[in-house]
Every structure is written in C-alpha cells, then in structure tokens.
Amino acid sequence: MTMLFDSKLPDVGTTIFTVMSRRAVEENALNIGQGFPDYPIDPRLGHALLEVVEEGRNQYAPMEGVMELREQIARKLHTSYARAFDPATEITVTCGATESVYDAIQAVIGVGDEAIVFDPAYDVYDPAVRLAGGRCIRIPLTPPTFHFDWDRVRKALTDHTRLIIINSPQNPSCSVASRTDLDSLAALIRDRPITVLSDEVYEHVLYDGRQHASVLTHDELRPRSFAVFSFGKTLHATGWRTGYCVAPAELTRELRKIHQFNTFSIVAPLQHAIARYLREFPDAWQGLAPFFQAKRDLLSGLLQGSGFEPVPGAGTYFQLVDYGALSQSNDLDFADRLIREAKIATIPLSPFYAAPPAMTLLRLCIAKQDETLRAAADHLTRFAARL
Numbered sequence: 456m457t458m459l460f461d462s463k464l465p466d467v468g469t470t471i472f473t474v475m476s477r478r479a480v481e482e483n484a485l486n487i488g489q490g491f492p493d494y495p496i497d498p499r500l501g502h503a504l505l506e507v508v509e510e511g512r513n514q515y516a517p518m519e520g521v522m523e524l525r526e527q528i529a530r531k532l533h534t535s536y537a538r539a540f541d542p543a544t545e546i547t548v549t550c551g552a553t554e555s556v557y558d559a560i561q562a563v564i565g566v567g568d569e570a571i572v573f574d575p576a577y578d579v580y581d582p583a584v585r586l587a588g589g590r591c592i593r594i595p596l597t598p599p600t601f602h603f604d605w606d607r608v609r610k611a612l613t614d615h616t617r618l619i620i621i622n623s624p625q626n627p628s629c630s631v632a633s634r635t636d637l638d639s640l641a642a643l644i645r646d647r648p649i650t651v652l653s654d655e656v657y658e659h660v661l662y663d664g665r666q667h668a669s670v671l672t673h674d675e676l677r678p679r680s681f682a683v684f685s686f687g688k689t690l691h692a693t694g695w696r697t698g699y700c701v702a703p704a705e706l707t708r709e710l711r712k713i714h715q716f717n718t719f720s721i722v723a724p725l726q727h728a729i730a731r732y733l734r735e736f737p738d739a740w741q742g743l744a745p746f747f748q749a750k751r752d753l754l755s756g757l758l759q760g761s762g763f764e765p766v767p768g769a770g771t772y773f774q775l776v777d778y779g780a781l782s783q784s785n786d787l788d789f790a791d792r793l794i795r796e797a798k799i800a801t802i803p804l805s806p807f808y809a810a811p812p813a814m815t816l817l818r819l820c821i822a823k824q825d826e827t828l829r830a831a832a833d834h835l836t837r838f839a840a841r842l
C-alpha cells in the first residue's frame with residue numbers, strides 16, 4: 456500500500472540500543488551495552504509501592520505531579536545544591552527525563568529555529584527538535600577528552616539559535632562540564648534570546664571526588680534553563696519511567712502546556728511510592744558515587760592489559776574502552792564481531808555523532824552486578840587473547 460502521509464522522521468530507524476540488544480538476544484550474548492541495572496531496586500521502595508496501591512492511591516495524579524513528591528524533590532535539590540525551589544511553580548514530574556526533554560524542546564523550538572547539541576549526543580534530542588520544526592546544529596566533542604570548544608559554539612550561533620542542549624555528566628562520553636564551562640556558556644548567550652536545556656540525569660554519578668556543576672547553581676543560567684532529572688537513574692529503577700523538570704515559573708508554565716497534552720500526568724502510585732521512600736529514607740541516593748566508582752574500578756582493573764584500554768571517565772554509569780590496540784575496524788563492525796565471536800554486546804560510539812571522528816571506542820554499562828562485570832571482562836579478555 457502506498458504511504459498515506461509523509462514521514463516526519465524519514466531517516467529514523469531503530470536506535471543503536473535496540474539494535475545491539477536485539478543482536479545480543481539473537482547471538483545469546485551478554486548484554487553490557489544498554490544502560491539499565493541488572494540488580495534489584497531497594498526493597499523498601501518496592502514495599503512503598505505495594506503500600507500506596509493498597510491504600511488506594513490509584514487514580515489520576517495532578518498534572519504537575521503529586522505535591523508530596525514535588526516537595527521531596529525540592530528538599531532533595533536543596534540538599535544537593537543549597538538552593539530553594541518552589542514545588543508549586545518550578546517542579547514538574549514527567550514520564551522519565553525523556554518526556555521533560557521532549558516537552559522543553561516543544562516549548563522552545565518553533566519552525567526554522569536552531570538548537571545546538573553536542574556530539575556524541577544522547578539520541579532523543581535531535582528527533583524532538585525536528586518534530587518541533589527546528590534543526591540541530593551538532594558540535595562535536597572530540598575524543599579522548601571530549602572537552603567543549605566554546606569558540607566553535609560562538610561561531611555556530613545565529614539569529615535562529617533558540618536553545619542549547621547540554622548533558623553533564625555526559626552519556627556516552629563519560630565527560631563532565633566544569634563550572635568554567637557553565638561560565639563560558641552564560642557569557643556566550645548573555646545578550647541573546649537563547650534558552651538552555653540541561654540534561655542532568657547522572658547528577659550523582661561523578662568520580663574521584665568531582666562535584667556536579669548544575670545549571671541550577673549558576674545564577675546567570677538558572678533563570679533561563681530547564682534542568683531535567685531521572686528517578687530511573689537515581690533509584691536504579693529505569694522501568695518506573697519517572698523523571699522531573701526544574702525550571703523558573705515562566706518556563707515551567709510553558710513546559711506544562713506541552714506536558715498536559717502529552718502524557719497529562721504520571722503513574723500515581725509510583726509518584727506516591729517515591730515520595731514516601733524519599734521522606735522515610737532521605738539519604739537513600741547519597742551513596743551513588745562510591746557505589747558506581749567501585750564498579751568502574753572493578754571493571755577497569757579487570758581489563759588492564761587485555762587490549763581493551765579503559766578510558767578514564769569523569770562520570771555517568773558507563774565506561775568507555777578503546778580497542779585500538781586490537782583492531783582498526785570501524786566501531787559498528789567491531790561491536791558486531793564482539794557479539795558474534797566474544798558473545799558480548801557493547802555500544803559503539805559513532806551513531807551518537809552526525810559526523811563521527813576517527814575513533815575506536817565502545818561504551819560499556821557498569822550498572823551491573825559485580826559477577827556480570829567479571830563475566831564481561833572475561834569475555835573481552837579471552838577474545839583479545841585469541842586475536
């Protein structure tokens with residue numbers, strides 16, 4: 456049958472995450488590519504969910520999010536960033552951070568507008584900008600440091616630039632933005648009508664004592680920023696699809712207009728359960744950095760000398776490895792070979808770039824049980840030894 460309408464995203468296929476996970480199933484390979492924990496959530500969070508369902512908190516939540524949850528988010532933000540946020544006007548609960556990103560982009564971008572995005576970019580930004588009628592100007596972060604080139608950003612600014620999307624700690628490069636980066640960004644957009652969308656879902660996963668530089672703590676950026684967060688990441692519960700957006704009242708008002716007609720409101724029992732859990736265990740998320748740092752160190756230690764060189768990362772629950780000492784094949788081919796021959800699925804980096812630089816990097820997810828990480832290192836080490 457002929458197509459009845461024009462595709463809005465004609466070149467969008469299946470994401471690299473789906474492709475690699477499907478290949479992992481086909482080849483019966485260990486999947487250490489896709490970013491989700493393979494260990495259980497805190498049972499106390501599960502109990503809180505059972506309790507609220509039994510108490511009958513099963514009907515529509517308010518559009519903005521359950522107030523108790525927004526209050527807990529405000530308290531948590533105060534603990535993290537020593538700033539006050541109004542739960543009534545500045546915090547909105549959404550379907551994962553993904554919905555916050557989508558809503559913020561729809562709120563800001565119109566036909567012909569431009570959004571600046573940094574490659575390797577998480578894959579939800581570009582399609583959302585295009586669906587809004589805009590286009591992404593993609594600026595590469597170059598391996599191995601993946602540092603921002605602010606001069607290049609300055610040259611990319613035009614009269615159509617409406618949004619700059621940053622992500623720190625950054626998936627998939629594992630780099631983080633510094634306070635100086637935020638200062639540079641603020642200086643660049645000072646006299647321009649440009650909003651910032653700051654994806655901070657890995658806010659608590661920074662290594663070696665680094666501190667997260669949130670736009671929420673930057674006095675010049677905060678009034679023009681949407682900051683997005685994810686309980687999926689913070690509570691090891693990616694399937695709960697609960698995230699939130701923090702933004703000044705005027706920006707939040709516009710975001711909620713989109714949210715209202717997009718998902719309207721988020722699963723009520725999940726919101727009540729998270730609120731209860733955070734009230735009863737307000738420090739539950741505090742140990743995330745050492746928890747993941749131990750996993751990073753375990754995997755890096757096991758891979759030393761294997762030929763898969765761990766690239767020192769600053770944050771996120773991923774670890775990059777460089778296979779350049781073993782092969783110069785492109786990363787898509789090499790990742791597929793690993794699935795077939797080493798029975799392990801990883802994520803190649805080039806699909807996250809509009810114009811990939813020459814590199815031999817793969818992303819591994821370290822949000823896995825220690826046994827899984829040991830098995831992954833074993834698969835990789837044995838494969839490398841056979842080459």
Ligand SMILES: Cc1ncc(COP(=O)(O)O)c(C=O)c1O
Nearest residue numbers: 551552553577626656685687698
């Ligand atoms: C950088 C980044 N942003 C946003 C998300 C989406 O978060 P959520 O699962 O809460 O929608 C992810 C998930 O992997 C991510 O890595």
